[in-house]
Amino acid sequence: MRLRMVSGTAFSFMIVNIGSGQGILRDEGVRQMARGLEGKRIVLAGSRKLNELGVMIEKQGGYPVVRSQQGLLQLAESEVERDLRLLLDSSTDWMVFTTGTGLEAMLNLAEQHGFRDSIVERIKQSRIAARGYKTYAMLKGLGIVPEVTDDDGTVQGLLRALEPYRFEGLSVMLQLHGEPMPELVHFLEQQGAAVRSILAYKHIPPDAEISLQLCKEIVEGTVDAVCFTTAVQVRYLYGFAREHGYADRLTGSFNSRVLAAAVGRVTADALKEAGVERLVAPELERMGAMLVEVARYYQQQEAGDKTSGIEPA
Numbered sequence: 001m002r003l004r005m006v007s008g009t010a011f012s013f014m015i016v017n018i019g020s021g022q023g024i025l026r027d028e029g030v031r032q033m034a035r036g037l038e039g040k041r042i043v044l045a046g047s048r049k050l051n052e053l054g055v056m057i058e059k060q061g062g063y064p065v066v067r068s069q070q071g072l073l074q075l076a077e078s079e080v081e082r083d084l085r086l087l088l089d090s091s092t093d094w095m096v097f098t099t100g101t102g103l104e105a106m107l108n109l110a111e112q113h114g115f116r117d118s119i120v121e122r123i124k125q126s127r128i129a130a131r132g133y134k135t136y137a138m139l140k141g142l143g144i145v146p147e148v149t150d151d152d153g154t155v156q157g158l159l160r161a162l163e164p165y166r167f168e169g170l171s172v173m174l175q176l177h178g179e180p181m182p183e184l185v186h187f188l189e190q191q192g193a194a195v196r197s198i199l200a201y202k203h204i205p206p207d208a209e210i211s212l213q214l215c216k217e218i219v220e221g222t223v224d225a226v227c228f229t230t231a232v233q234v235r236y237l238y239g240f241a242r243e244h245g246y247a248d249r250l251t252g253s254f255n256s257r258v259l260a261a262a263v264g265r266v267t268a269d270a271l272k273e274a275g276v277e278r279l280v281a282p283e284l285e286r287m288g289a290m291l292v293e294v295a296r297y298y299q300q301q302e303a304g305d306k307t308s309g310i311e312p313a
Contacts, residue, residue: 036295037062041222043214045069045237046229046287053227053287060295065223067214069233072204080109083198088118093170094193095126096184097146098155099177100134102200106175126173131158153285154266159187168192177201179232203232211240218258219249225259225294229287231270234262238274251275259297263290 038061044053047070054064084106097103110116120142129148130136139146148165150157172193174184177200188195214237217223228234241247254260254276262268264285271279280297282289 035061036299037291039063040224040298041065042291042294043067043217043223043226045214045226045233048229049287053291056288056291060291065217067210067217067226069206069211069214069228069237070230071206071232071236073201074204075105075109076199076202077109080106080198080200081113083196084110084115084119086196087173087198088115088122091171092122092126092173092196094129094167094172095123095175096129096131096158096172096188097135097139097175098131098158098181098184099175099200100132100138102175102177102198103135103138105200106198129158129162131155152265154269155181155184159184162187166191170194171196173198175200179203179235203236205240206236208240211237212244215241215244215246215250218253219246221253221257223258224298225261226254227261227263227287227290227294228267228271229263229290231267234267234270234274247274254278259294261290261294263287 037057040062042057042062043065044050045067047068050064050066054066057064107116107119110119123139123142124144127148128139128144128146130139130146131150132153136146136149148158148161150161167188168191170193172188172195174181174188174195174197176197180197180199185195185197214226218226238247238250241250251274254271255278260271260276260279262271262279262281264281268279268281280290280293282293
């Protein structure tokens with residue numbers, strides 16, 4: 001069992017990291033977190049494992065509220081096929097893979113068109129950089145060990161790892177997911193590289209009515225916590241909030257009464273960039289571990305209120 005200190009604006013407390021590998025709480029975790037969300041309305045901003053997470057919240061006495069901010073991913077099939085064929089027809093010095101999902105989409109599309117083996121061979125002929133453990137694992141499954149990897153799952157971590165290398169006059173294929181990565185492109189181009197990006201998926205924004213409803217609930221404090229499982233969800237919510245005049249009030253509410261929870265460091269960084277200072281995130285980046293953190297927060301808050309003689313809200 002690992003302990004770490006998490007600081008909030010009002011107090012600090014110890015969190016026990018007991019999340020499981022696939023987001024399902026172990027029996028010990030269930031016992032420790034039993035009824036930790038009693039009476040709390042917990043928003044799920046993602047689109048995956050909603051039933052499973054909802055059951056976990058209910059078992060702890062809470063009420064799951066689904067307000068998906070993930071949007072949809074649409075495979076840019078014709079563009080990706082074109083880019084992959086260009087990749088086969090030209091030499092590439094470096095290939096930089098940023099998501100396992102995007103790499104998988106590329107390989108699946110290549111297989112549909114009968115040139116998957118050729119793409120894998122082309123990857124093996126290049127020097128490889130990879131961000132994220134899922135990307136690394138997928139490459140390793142192909143018999144490819146990346147020369148450069150990040151140390152924390154972030155683009156900034158990958159940039160730090162790439163700094164000792166020189167790219168002047170070299171060609172670089174940059175695999176993206178659903179969003180551009182201007183800081184990575186800028187770094188490579190500043191080094192003198194010729195960068196060609198492959199955007200495997202395009203994001204379609206979430207339902208505007210749902211985003212508006214969530215903004216109002218956060219500002220009015222009619223929900224207790226919002227759980228974000230990707231940085232994309234944070235960016236969509238804040239993008240909508242800025243367009244409709246809710247951004248400052250959103251941040252103010254997160255920093256005072258509605259708890260923001262992030263599944264991991266990248267998502268937490270997106271919240272911090274938006275000005276959110278009061279948030280929790282697990283060391284082990286799993287959805288179940290995130291809910292454990294939220295329950296632990298409220299248990300520690302309640303314990304603190306009882307010690308000071310304050311009745312918990």
